[in-house]
Amino acid sequence: MGAIQNKVVGPVSEELTLVQAAKRGDDSAFEELVRRYDRNVFRIAQHITQNREDAEDVVQEAFLKAYSNLAQFQEQSKFYTWLVRIAVNEALMKLRRRKPERTVSLDEDIKTEDDSLPREIADWSPNPEQQYTQAELREILSKTIQGLPPGFRTVFVLRDVEGLSTEETAAALELSIPAVKSRLLRARLQLRERLGRYFQRRENGNGKAGEAKGSDAKAGDVKMDDSSGDGDQ
Amino acid sequence: MKCSDFLQELTNYLDGVLDEKTKVELENHLSWCHNCYVVCDTTKKTIEIYRDSQLYELPEDLRGRLRSAIMTKCQQQKKRGPQSV
Numbered sequence: 001m002g003a004i005q006n007k008v009v010g011p012v013s014e015e016l017t018l019v020q021a022a023k024r025g026d027d028s029a030f031e032e033l034v035r036r037y038d039r040n041v042f043r044i045a046q047h048i049t050q051n052r053e054d055a056e057d058v059v060q061e062a063f064l065k066a067y068s069n070l071a072q073f074q075e076q077s078k079f080y081t082w083l084v085r086i087a088v089n090e091a092l093m094k095l096r097r098r099k100p101e102r103t104v105s106l107d108e109d110i111k112t113e114d115d116s117l118p119r120e121i122a123d124w125s126p127n128p129e130q131q132y133t134q135a136e137l138r139e140i141l142s143k144t145i146q147g148l149p150p151g152f153r154t155v156f157v158l159r160d161v162e163g164l165s166t167e168e169t170a171a172a173l174e175l176s177i178p179a180v181k182s183r184l185l186r187a188r189l190q191l192r193e194r195l196g197r198y199f200q201r202r203e204n205g206n207g208k209a210g211e212a213k214g215s216d217a218k219a220g221d222v223k224m225d226d227s228s229g230d231g232d233q
Numbered sequence: 234m235k236c237s238d239f240l241q242e243l244t245n246y247l248d249g250v251l252d253e254k255t256k257v258e259l260e261n262h263l264s265w266c267h268n269c270y271v272v273c274d275t276t277k278k279t280i281e282i283y284r285d286s287q288l289y290e291l292p293e294d295l296r297g298r299l300r301s302a303i304m305t306k307c308q309q310q311k312k313r314g315p316q317s318v
Contacts, residue, residue: 038291
């Protein structure tokens with residue numbers, strides 16, 4: 001068992017060339033930056049806001065803000081990290097507007113360490129994701145990650161889905177490196193625990209969770225709210 | 234290495250940033266502690282499933298519409314001047 005491999009976004013030197021051209025007023029260079037990162041920004045925004053229309057707005061607002069403030073962008077950091085920071089802030093603003101009764105912040109202290117300790121240790125079936133159709137799997141993954149507080153799911157998405165380094169994630173979220181690492185561990189363990197309800201190896205069947213007796217997680221139950229009372233804070 | 238130490242190092246291990254000595258100790262722990270092995274393996278699968286899930290992919294038609302809306306707004310912005318964001 002070794003380390004996981006990260007997704008890599010395009011080469012940094014090309015990115016810098018595009019940024020410099022865009023700063024000189026070359027809109028086609030800026031459009032190329034949009035093409036390069038729009039999918040990433042959309043994914044991040046939808047993970048944070050959990051709402052497609054909001055995510056579409058965030059994509060537009062984040063790129064427009066980047067365009068307007070390009071002159072202020074210091075080229076010591078990656079453009080992508082800077083763009084992600086703008087997008088995360090826009091997405092959190094959307095979330096606050098949608099859930100004004102709750103404080104949404106990345107630096108809130110959400111849970112004690114003990115909440116992340118593994119309680120369920122049972123092994124999963126081999127290739128557990130193949131027990132479900134693509135649509136069912138997406139529903140499971142979406143519901144499961146929605147149950148995490150925004151501060152956790154944002155760190156998880158930047159590090160594990162988008163492949164940003166710990167340092168880049170810390171810079172994009174204005175968090176310390178230990179804070180990123182601690183949130184990442186807790187996010188990973190909480191997701192693992194929750195996905196286990198769907199993916200655990202069953203003793204009495206072919207491993208399909210939906211066929212297990214006494215299982216509290218069937219494919220048909222996916223529409224149930226998976227937040228278990230500890231969702232967005 | 235105890236189970237609680239393993240948990241402390243899990244993220245660094247999965248990210249491949251452990252020093253060699255700690256990595257050997259951790260893998261030694263995993264070789265006899267079944268529970269920690271399962272937690273490590275299923276955490277790794279969790280990450281891989283999310284990374285490979287294509288959750289929230291941007292459909293091409295929407296992508297085109299968003300990009301052209303962005304570029305139109307950028308050009309309007311340019312005409313208005315740099316102060317008015």
